Amino acid sequence: MKCARHWLDCPSSLTHGNMIQRVIFTREDPENPGVEGAVMRNIESFARAYLEPGVSSVPHVNRGIQETFFVVDGEGILLTDDGEQPIRQGNGIYVPPDVSHTFINSGNKPLEFVIVVEVVPNGTEVEAKTALISNYCGNPMGIGHWKFLDRAVFAGTPNELIHDRKNRMVQRHAVLVVVMDPMQTSDSHPHTTDKDEIWYMLKGEGVHVVGEEMVIHKPGMAIQVAPCSPGHTLINHTDEPLMAFYIAAAVYRVEDDGSYTRVLEPLPGSRAAKK
Ligand SMILES: [Fe+2]
Secondary structure, X not given: OOOEEEHHHOOEEEEOOOEXXXXXXXXXXXXXXXXXXXXEOOOOEEEXXXXXXXXXXXXXXXXXXXXXXXXXXXXXXXXXXXXXXXXXXXXEEEEOXXXXXXXXXXXXXXXXXXXXXXXXXXXXXXXXXXXXXXXXHHOOEEEXXXXXXXXXXXXXXXXXXXXXXXOOEEEEEEEEEEEEOOOEEOXXXXXXXXXXXXXXXXEOOEEEEEOOEEEEXXXXXXXXXXXXXXXXXXXXXXXXXXXXXXXXXXXXXXXXXXOEEEOOOOOOOOHHHHO
């Protein structure tokens, strides 16, 4: 399956000085089609990373970039201009542009992250001026696609992370942790081609059907559902619950009445482009 990659099969590099990362997916580049993992439309990169015990990252400031982290395992400290804040498994961390941030692994095992990097368009007014820390365990539970139980990692304003007020565009997000009980199946549903939807398996496993392909979705594997396929379903065929990190991103236009209209930018040659 073209849009399924295990993080350990991806090339490694350094980020934030001392974090070892493996970039799983990047934004598609029409000038260079066929690059492995270059399958996203709205997100620059989706990576898995870790800091070794006792190691700190180098203070890092992003210009024109926002980052969303999810702590997959371990514990540590986030250091910003506001001081030190403890972080641990289950925390989501949103870092807006121009905010210095340093991670310190204060535990005795690797501090492991998922990292989502997005470009913030020039002229965009980002409401958050400091790093935000959330824990999905404290957020309300929802039900999605019949059999998923989900809790938002970020809800409310950070759920619409990129606000481009000048152009009245909003990049809307769902950032969730999803749980699915044993022997359950979700409904099969289509996606529009302008949306990025990534499933990263944290615990357990399932059968993920994407279009006419299927793969055993194991921990450490990420699947980008759209735009590579018109639809998908996830089946927990095991006798253990599965748990996944989920992020979806699509760009909307803000109308005069405050409502949102999805901005469709179908891929050349895609089903939507042919309509
Ligand atoms: Fe979906």
